[in-house]
Amino acid sequence: MSTAFTPTGLSALEVLDSRGNPTLQVSVTLDDGRTSVAGVPSGASTGSREAVELRDGDPDRYAGKGVLTAVGHVNGEIAELLTGRRFEDLAQVDQAMIDADGTPTKARLGANAIVGVSMALARALSGDAPLWQSLAPAGVSPRLPVPHFNVLNGGAHAANDLDFQEFMIAPVGAPSFTEAVRAGAAVYARLRGLLREAGHATGLGDEGGFAPDIAAPEDVLRLLVQAITDAGYTPGREGVAIALDPAASEFYRDGAYRVNGESLSSDDMIERYATMVREFPVWSIEDGLAEGDWDGWQRMTDRMGESTQLVGDDIFVTNPAIITEAVERRVANSALIKLNQIGSVTETLAAMAVCRQAGYTQMVSHRSGETPDTFIADLTVATGCGQLKSEAPARGERVAKYNRLLEIDAAAGLPFGLTP
Ligand SMILES: O=C(O)[C@@H](CO)OP(=O)(O)O
C-alpha cells in the first residue's frame, strides 16, 4: 500500500443488511482502473462509546430508518474531498475523512459512511494481491483463525428469555481450519437435534444461532457439552471449547446484573462466571460485565484473567485510546475488534497493534446486522490474531466469511489456530 494513488470515482447506495435494515454499499475506482465494493455492517447491542452510525430522522435506529444521509455524504462531501487528490496510503485517506468530519465519534459524516469508504479503498488498493496480504502489518505472521460459532442466541439478538446474548462453540483443538469448520457444522447440527428432542423451538436468532426458550445460562452450557460430545468431539481446549458473550451491558440495570430473575452484584456475577469456568469448558468470556463497570472488570481480571480469556467489546469499542487505558488499569486481557465500532481500517489496525504490544489477544468480529462482505475474514488472517467470530454456520452472510477463509486456506496454506 505504499504506492501513491488517486481515487477517481466514489459512490454509495442504500442496500439491506441481514436484519432487513438499510445499510451502505460503497464503490470506489482508482486512477489505475482498480475498482472495489464494500458492505457496511451494523450492530444491535452497541457500546455507548462506539463511533456514531448515522441514521435518518428518528433516533430509534431499528425502526427501519434509512441511511440516505450517510449515502449522501459519501456521494457528496467525501467524494469531493477524496476524488482527484493524490494519496500515499490508506492511512492518509482515513485521516483526511476524520479531519473533515471534525467530531471525536464521526458523528457528522457518519461512521458508517467513513468505514465503508475505508474498507472499499483498502480492497481496491490490494489490487491483484489477496486483501489479507496487503493488509498484513509489518512483522506479523498471517494465520487462519479459530472460528467462533454462535450457536445459541439470546439477549438483544433473540426474542426468548435468555439474558446472555451469545453461546459460541470454538474448535480450539482442531488440527486445521477445514476441520474446525467441520466441527462447528457438526456440533450445530447435533444441537438442532437435541433441541428438537427436548421439544424446544429451533427458530433462529439474528446471528443464525438457535433461540429456544431456555432461561438459565448453565442449562444452555449443559446442552452444548452434550452436543459437542454427541458429535464426537472432546469438550475443552483439546477439542471443542465454549466461548460466551453475555453482553452484560444489556442486562445491567440500576447497579445490578439481572440474570434469569436474579439481581446480582458485580462480585456475584464474577463468582457465577468462575463457577461456570470450573464446571464447563468455557475458555473465553466477552463483556462479562457492563461497559461502565471498570472496577468490576478489574476484579474479574484479577480473579480470572490468568486462566480465562476476558474480551472487551462494548467497554473497548475497538478504540486504541480506551484499550491503552484498559492495559494501564489491567482490565481484561483481550479485545473484540469491529471495524465499524471505531469507523476506519487504519484505526482498527491501530487498536490491534496496541493489543499486540500489550500482550492482549484479539478476536475479529462481525456485527449482528451483516452483509455478504468478507472483509473481516481477510482482516483476521492479515493480523494473525487467530480468532474470528462470524457466528452460526447457517446463514449466508455468516457462511460467506467462513467460505472466504476456506478459500484462503486452500490457496495459501497458512498456519491455523490461536496465537502461539
Ligand atoms: O455483541 C457483539 O459482539 C455483536 C456481534 O455478535 O453484536 P452487535 O453487532 O449486535 O453489537
Ligand SMILES: [Mg+2]
Ligand atoms: Mg459482544
